[in-house]
Amino acid sequence: MTLPPSLIVRELSKTFTLHIQGTTLPVLRDIDLTIAPGEAVVLSGPSGAGKSSFMRCVYANYRPQTGSVLVRHDGQLVDMLTAEPREVLEVRRRTMGFVSQFLRVIPRVPTIDVVAEPVRAVGVGREKARERAGELLARLRIPERLWNLPPATFSGGEQQRVNIARGFAHPCPVLLLDEPTASLDARNRDTVVDMIREVREAGTAILGIFHDEAVREDVATRTFEMTPVETSRAA
Amino acid sequence: MSGMDARELPLLRVREVARYHGANLGCRNVSFDLWPGEVIAVVGESGSGKTTLLNCLSAQLEPTAGTVRYNSRTDGLQDIYRMSEASRRMLMRTDWGFVHQDARQGLRMRVSAGANVGERLMALGARHYGDIRGEATDWLGKVEIDVGRIDDMPRTFSGGMLQRLQIARNLVTKPRLIFMDEPTGGLDVSVQARLLDLLRELIADFGLSAIIVTHDLAVARMLSHRMLVMHRGEVVETGLTDQVLDDPHHAYTQLLVSSVLQP
Numbered sequence: 001m002t003l004p005p006s007l008i009v010r011e012l013s014k015t016f017t018l019h020i021q022g023t024t025l026p027v028l029r030d031i032d033l034t035i036a037p038g039e040a041v042v043l044s045g046p047s048g049a050g051k052s053s054f055m056r057c058v059y060a061n062y063r064p065q066t067g068s069v070l071v072r073h074d075g076q077l078v079d080m081l082t083a084e085p086r087e088v089l090e091v092r093r094r095t096m097g098f099v100s101q102f103l104r105v106i107p108r109v110p111t112i113d114v115v116a117e118p119v120r121a122v123g124v125g126r127e128k129a130r131e132r133a134g135e136l137l138a139r140l141r142i143p144e145r146l147w148n149l150p151p152a153t154f155s156g157g158e159q160q161r162v163n164i165a166r167g168f169a170h171p172c173p174v175l176l177l178d179e180p181t182a183s184l185d186a187r188n189r190d191t192v193v194d195m196i197r198e199v200r201e202a203g204t205a206i207l208g209i210f211h212d213e214a215v216r217e218d219v220a221t222r223t224f225e226m227t228p229v230e231t232s233r234a235a
Numbered sequence: 236m237s238g239m240d241a242r243e244l245p246l247l248r249v250r251e252v253a254r255y256h257g258a259n260l261g262c263r264n265v266s267f268d269l270w271p272g273e274v275i276a277v278v279g280e281s282g283s284g285k286t287t288l289l290n291c292l293s294a295q296l297e298p299t300a301g302t303v304r305y306n307s308r309t310d311g312l313q314d315i316y317r318m319s320e321a322s323r324r325m326l327m328r329t330d331w332g333f334v335h336q337d338a339r340q341g342l343r344m345r346v347s348a349g350a351n352v353g354e355r356l357m358a359l360g361a362r363h364y365g366d367i368r369g370e371a372t373d374w375l376g377k378v379e380i381d382v383g384r385i386d387d388m389p390r391t392f393s394g395g396m397l398q399r400l401q402i403a404r405n406l407v408t409k410p411r412l413i414f415m416d417e418p419t420g421g422l423d424v425s426v427q428a429r430l431l432d433l434l435r436e437l438i439a440d441f442g443l444s445a446i447i448v449t450h451d452l453a454v455a456r457m458l459s460h461r462m463l464v465m466h467r468g469e470v471v472e473t474g475l476t477d478q479v480l481d482d483p484h485h486a487y488t489q490l491l492v493s494s495v496l497q498p
């Protein structure tokens with residue numbers, strides 16, 4: 001059975017124009033990538049190859065000059081780069097999740113609500129969303145006594161786990177993961193790997209960056225090699 | 236567009252708005268749509284025209300050119316400067332709210348906190364004292380003002396409390412659109428955080444649309460979905476808030492973003 005792709009990236013190019021420095025910085029050139037449901041594509045390549053930039057373009061956080069990022073959203077392909085802003089937000093809310101390395105802390109909001117927020121954003125009630133958040137926090141070993149505190153004062157590892165819980169709270173059919181395991185101990189890293197594999201097996205299309213070799217092997221169904229734009233031009 | 240009704244109308248439709256002060260440019264060539272539930276931040280330095288624009292959008296300063304149309308509950312998109320004075324006043328008292336940077340401008344300093352909140356309800360026809368007081372009490376609680384202060388005069392309140400009182404006064408009529416001019420300006424940082432969090436919650440809970448003028452990019456990041464960057468009276472860049480802040484394209488936006496201290 002071949003399922004139609006969840007994500008199709010075509011001829012994506014991105015150049016930063018830095019007006020203050022008076023320079024341009026090409027980071028991506030003509031990238032093509034298609035991901036089917038249940039596939040986990042891991043980006044590899046040296047630092048500076050544009051892996052994170054590519055992922056941010058896919059999420060439409062960065063705005064590439066050319067190309068398209070087609071996402072299957074409610075059965076239709078939506079181009080993240082040309083869709084209306086409110087539609088991009090709707091795709092992000094329901095279809096495309098993004099877990100980065102760092103939690104952007106909202107002052108004063110308790111951890112449980114930080115995690116529950118994406119679930120509430122798709123229309124689930126407060127109590128049910130909190131229940132879901134609690135399951136994830138417990139699985140990621142955040143002690144229950146911390147749930148009602150804002151995560152601002154938590155350790156780096158705890159904040160990262162809160163961020164992962166938040167990223168997994170509403171199951172999105174497309175999931176972008178930028179180094180989600182970077183500062184975790186072995187036990188928590190294994191838990192996150194299990195979580196990633198579970199959603200992959202349930203049909204989520206995953207695009208990830210993992211520096212940890214073991215994680216990469218446990219998670220990836222395919223590797224996508226990237227090279228810095230400068231180098232490939234010289235070659 | 237999937238999942239969205241193309242026939243749906245924006246709450247506010249702004250086209251080619253310009254305002255000159257004599258020969259001096261306030262703002263020009265501003266066009267955008269504000270959708271229900273959307274929060275737009277207008278950022279730029281002082282003198283960039285952002286407050287002039289806000290005044291044009293909120294029926295306080297008639298543009299020299301262009302149109303501002305509001306999707307009224309009964310009549311669809313209406314040019315706010317072509318409607319009758321009575322309808323416009325009604326709109327401003329009920330469907331809209333305006334939060335000033337200086338809360339004293341948005342409050343009546345000579346009547347009690349409770350009366351400040353109740354006043355807009357009375358403008359809507361509420362007459363039952365107990366109901367009005369009940370609603371005012373409820374709203375003071377929502378904005379985290381000790382209900383025991385309901386009969387106190389606003390002049391006895393701190394800056395942060397005044398700002399929260401102004402917000403309660405505006406939201407009590409359940410407006411659909413709220414305009415804010417530097418809502419956290421002039422407040423201590425800890426007071427700002429509390430106010431921001433409160434605003435964020437209220438906006439989400441009530442599905443409010445808002446246009447927020449601010450020079451503080453962190454405020455824009457936290458509260459808004461989209462941003463308009465103004466420079467010398469014109470909008471030089473627009474986009475989702477995270478796009479504009481993380482991948483600014485225009486030279487002025489890059490300068491603005493790179494000038495902020497990252498704590």
